[in-house]
Amino acid sequence: MKPKMTLKKIASELGLSISTVSKALKDNKDISKENREKVQAFAKFYNYRPNSVALSLKNKRTKTIGVIIPEIVHHYFAKVISGIEEVANSKEYNVIIGVTNESYNKEIINMEMLIDGSIDGFIISLSKETLQKADYTHLQETINQSIPIVMFDRAVDEIPSDKIIIDDREAGRMAIQKLIDEGRKKILLLTTKDYLNIGRLRTEGYKDALAANRIPFDEDLVVRIGELGDSDEDQRILEERINKVFELHPDIDGIFGVNEIYAVTALNVARLRGLDVPEALSVIGFSDGILSKYARPHLTTVSQHGFQMGEIAAQTLINRLEQMDNGLETPYTTQVVKTDLIIRDSTLNQVVQKK
Amino acid sequence: MKPKMTLKKIASELGLSISTVSKALKDNKDISKENREKVQAFAKFYNYRPNSVALSLKNKRTKTIGVIIPEIVHHYFAKVISGIEEVANSKEYNVIIGVTNESYNKEIINMEMLIDGSIDGFIISLSKETLQKADYTHLQETINQSIPIVMFDRAVDEIPSDKIIIDDREAGRMAIQKLIDEGRKKILLLTTKDYLNIGRLRTEGYKDALAANRIPFDEDLVVRIGELGDSDEDQRILEERINKVFELHPDIDGIFGVNEIYAVTALNVARLRGLDVPEALSVIGFSDGILSKYARPHLTTVSQHGFQMGEIAAQTLINRLEQMDNGLETPYTTQVVKTDLIIRDSTLNQVVQKK
């Protein structure tokens, strides 16, 4: 069992001083070539690696990013982390993950646990509960302590920080426009409660598209779904709910679900009712998750580009961190990641001529 | 912008020494009640939190776990991380994630990045490439440096460490037995190349079940699928491959896929060929992932209990870490997590009477 190598040990082993060894390892020309080589060979042999904790203490930077997300068992967030990891790794940053399970308290606890010097900055997507309470003091205080935050996806205007978002409203509009272009007239919207920005904005987009095409808005066709777990029971409830809408409105000819689960579930419910997709009914979902891809027929979706958002978020945070090191303070930016429609088999290929 | 509070600042602010403040914060009875209260109030007001990097340096333990996984955008691994997070959090440990993308080199780089004192121990599931090369020196060296490793899922016998695995062979046997109990005779096995333990062992289980029921083994019915990405193209190749088997053996009446993708794909291919599931053909998959749940018909699967495996892995590592702190060295354990069959709609409910 090799003991951990330290400068001190190398120094005493080689009969040199600690600082000589330190400099020699940095190939500092101060040190005689002879000693430099000797030290470097020795260090290499014993696989010396400078202790990162000591470095962090000295440099007052940990080269570690804290990522706070609502949920890790979720294709989108996993993709984002992937993107963050990729960029962080290439810049020699580590990534610490904190999961809030959509809880305000856990969000605070998680952040406090890391705010003690463990990390240089945060990348965060707020929990649902936080959005509901609309209490962002913990974020503001973090920023006050000069710990930069990059918010992604679930960001809020109240907090001045860098943000990476998608244009949910435009994405929603685009999806609905696609359905309208196919000739769909009665489009069901499956969305979240309004306190979730993403649901609210996508709903706005839905209205935008209807308005632009002079289709009257019908509140009946908007289903705002509350919290659902991933139990089989909750899933059944969702199916029930959608089924009821179909009973009232059997002539629905388009569906837009603001997430994958809603869309796939609706797709399945519709097919069980004997509706042909996409002949009788087109379905569009949101997110480039795995469900959409394996659903039958393969689901047309608005892609969210999670990986890319992660990359951008990490890059943005690291840039800011490095600027802070140089005493710079640049204005906060909000970067909007473009979404696009991945056309698969749950929508029609040909576009109906508009009248 | 509040500057970060330190003992030093509190001390000078209150006209006390650093060590007095340190003790006062610990409510050490040495210190006068008066001063204790003064210091505590002050610290509370300024939201003092001891710097964790300094503590790590002093204590030589970071209270951080390094988790090395092949892939994060993967339901099973995400679940495992979830379980790890849960336990780690409750024990005040942080979790650093490193993703290898199934690459041997990235595995080494990731581990080296953390082995510099950033973490107290590892939880790891080996990359495919590592298993293929069967080169585990980086693991052995890590252990030699007294950094404990807990391996999960993709563990290897060559490395002495704690291990959390499932009994893949038994799980495979159980699944096949279920199919046989339904009266299935010609069972297709979709598995991985043999260098992946999980594929190999599940294949053994397949053979076990056949043997136990005196059904001859037919190499033709075992399809060993190589690396497949998640591109639409790779997916098409897989479908093609399965389709061909059906052409040669149209009378296949059972399918066991050693992962979700294989099983769901086979399910879809079979249905496209007009086969009725589960009437004409039963399908069983592996993993409690999301695809199985949303597939039509809902897929019967062997559950992997990823969350539970994460919990156990974290608990095991933390136990060992704490024992090491106390100078204890306990023998390594291998914990086998029981799998069970989640019966859904892709298999028959009633069991055919055995002749």
Place this chain on the structure above:
DNA sequence: GTGAAAGCGCTAACAC
């Protein structure tokens, strides 16, 4: 009851 000092591993300014 309080504080000085050493030390965790490292770097860098400054002596020699």
Place this chain on the structure above:
DNA sequence: GTGTTAGCGCTTTCAC
């Protein structure tokens, strides 16, 4: 060219 010193923030032993 090499070594001493101070300091990052904290804990703990030991003087006073």
